[in-house]
Amino acid sequence: MTTDTTVKPVTAATLARAKRDDHKMIWLTAYDAASARLADEAGADVLLVGDSLGMVCLGYDSTIPVTLEEMIHHTAAVVRGRRRAWVVCDLPFGTYQLSPEQAFGNAVRVLQQSACDAVKLEGGEHMAATIRFLSERGIAVVAHIGLTPQSVKKFGSYGRRGKSADERAQLLKDAQAVCEAGAVALVLENIPHDLASEITANAGVPTVGIGAGPDCDAQVLVWHDLLGLSDTNPPFAPAYTNARQVFADAISRWGDDVRQGRFPG
Ligand code: KIV
Numbered sequence: 602m603t604t605d606t607t608v609k610p611v612t613a614a615t616l617a618r619a620k621r622d623d624h625k626m627i628w629l630t631a632y633d634a635a636s637a638r639l640a641d642e643a644g645a646d647v648l649l650v651g652d653s654l655g656m657v658c659l660g661y662d663s664t665i666p667v668t669l670e671e672m673i674h675h676t677a678a679v680v681r682g683r684r685r686a687w688v689v690c691d692l693p694f695g696t697y698q699l700s701p702e703q704a705f706g707n708a709v710r711v712l713q714q715s716a717c718d719a720v721k722l723e724g725g726e727h728m729a730a731t732i733r734f735l736s737e738r739g740i741a742v743v744a745h746i747g748l749t750p751q752s753v754k755k756f757g758s759y760g761r762r763g764k765s766a767d768e769r770a771q772l773l774k775d776a777q778a779v780c781e782a783g784a785v786a787l788v789l790e791n792i793p794h795d796l797a798s799e800i801t802a803n804a805g806v807p808t809v810g811i812g813a814g815p816d817c818d819a820q821v822l823v824w825h826d827l828l829g830l831s832d833t834n835p836p837f838a839p840a841y842t843n844a845r846q847v848f849a850d851a852i853s854r855w856g857d858d859v860r861q862g863r864f865p866g
């Protein structure tokens with residue numbers, strides 16, 4: 602919760618204004634209060650508690666096992682750490698696809714129990730009715746199309762989407778459907794750059810790219826990828842530092858100091 606009255610919190614209206622003013626917004630994933638505080642102070646506008654949580658923090662081999670309780674637990678921590686950023690929580694697999702009512706019930710739990718600002722769900726045209734149901738009831742919904750990791754078992758890989766003419770046409774329909782349904786932002790993951798560009802030009806809401814080229818209204822990266830903490834990075838997510846090495850060096854030097862009797866001094 603922002604208690605400092607000198608800090609102007611980011612809201613859904615800020616995102617809409619940024620698109621209108623052609624001002625790029627910075628989204629970054631976060632999973633705990635300390636990293637949320639750090640990212641917020643470093644200028645991230647939106648903190649996404651992605652269900653990538655399952656893979657980068659909880660040791661699962663996909664996002665599929667992530668539970669609503671886990672998302673709420675980590676999102677509440679991120680909310681406690683932020684001062685200015687808008688916080689979005691992923692609805693995990695199986696908690697929204699059954700019906701608009703199921704999605705509404707679980708989105709309400711997330712919003713009430715974590716105090717975050719918005720929920721994100723994966724899917725295009727087929728999720729439009731659910732997005733409309735939530736939006737009409739006052740919930741800010743971020744849609745996510747293109748590579749949708751919760752469907753990895755169906756597609757068999759995390760590869761690029763939208764390469765064939767049919768897939769491309771479907772993604773254009775997906776983008777239009779979720780925007781018309783009331784999504785406040787649209788994540789485009791791992792799709793051809795010219796397709797993301799076309800979607801961004803036509804979308805009434807900000808697009809947030811990850812592996813979708815430079816023309817999206819915002820960019821998002823996973824914390825562990827950006828900071829060099831992942832085992833391997835996707836080709837579209839370069840590490841900006843090698844935090845793994847920095848951390849390992851510190852732990853190893855401290856261990857040596859303890860073993861050699863130099864710590865505590
Ligand atoms: O789960 C996640 O971190 C995400 C981003 C990669 C967009 O959905």
